[in-house]
Amino acid sequence: MAIDSTSADRPDHALVLVAHGTDNPAGRRVITDLRDLVAAQLPQVRVLDAYVDVQQPALDDTMKMLASEGIPTVVVPLLLSAGYHMQVDVADAVAGHPAAVAATSLGPHPLLAEVLADRLVAAGADRNGPVVCAVAGSARAEGALDAEQAASYLQEVWGGPVSVGYLSAATPSVAEALAGQPGAAVASYLIGPGFFHDRLRALDAVVTDPLGADARIAALVVDRYRTLAGR
DSSP states (O other): OOOOOOOTTOTTOEEEEEEOOOSOHHHHHHHHHHHHHHHHHOTTSEEEEEESSSSSSBHHHHHHHHHHTTOOEEEEEOOSSOSHIIIIIIHHHHHTOTTEEEOOOSOSOHHHHHHHHHHHHHHTOOTTSOEEEEEOOOSSHHHHHHHHHHHHHHHHHOSSOEEEEESSSSSSBHHHHHTTOTTOEEEEOSSSOSHHHHHHHTSSSEEOOOOOSOHHHHHHHHHHHHHHHTO
16 A cells, blocks of 8 residues: 655655566565665655566556546656556556656666666675676567666676566576576576566576665655756
C-alpha cells in the first residue's frame, strides 16, 4: 500500500516512484523502503509507489487518481534503461495527466555504478578481475545503448574489465558473457530481488546483491524530482 507523505504546507504536489513490480516479497520491500527514504527527504510532497506490471497500484490508476484531484505530479521511474516500459507504459500514463511530467529512466548513472562497485566488494569479487554487468535487457536499441553506458560507468570505478550480459531480449546472455572469463563476477544491475535475480543466483559465479534501497538511489530520485518540479 502506498503511503501519503502530504503535509498541510504543500498537499497539492506528488512524486510517483514507478517500478516494474514483482511477486518477490523482498523485492517489494526494496521499493517501499526506497519510497520511505524519498518521503523522509520530501516531507511536503505526496510520495507514492506504482507499478507497470505484476503489482498494484498500477501506474495508470495512480495517475488517473492524481489527475482527477488536479495534483501536479512528477513521475520518477525506478527503471534502469530505456525500453518498452519507459517509452510506452510511463509515457502513456503521464500523457493522461495534464499536470504531470516524467523523468528519464534512473539509469545509466555514475551513482548507480558506485553502488554496483560496493556490491561487488561486499560479494568478495576480485578488485582487478573481470565483471559481467547483468542487465534485464530490452529488444529496443536504446536499451542496449543504456546497458553499454552502465557498463562503461562501472568500468570507471572498477579495476578489472567490465562487459555486458543480458537476462532477456538481447545477446550475449549473462552465461555467454561469463564464458571464457574464469573467475568473472556478476554485478546484478537490478533494483531488487525477483525472477531475474534468482536466475543469476543459479550461475556458477560470484553474484552481487541487487542495487537495493540504497540512500544514494533515494538521493538520485529526490534530485530528479526537484529538477522537474522546479520547471
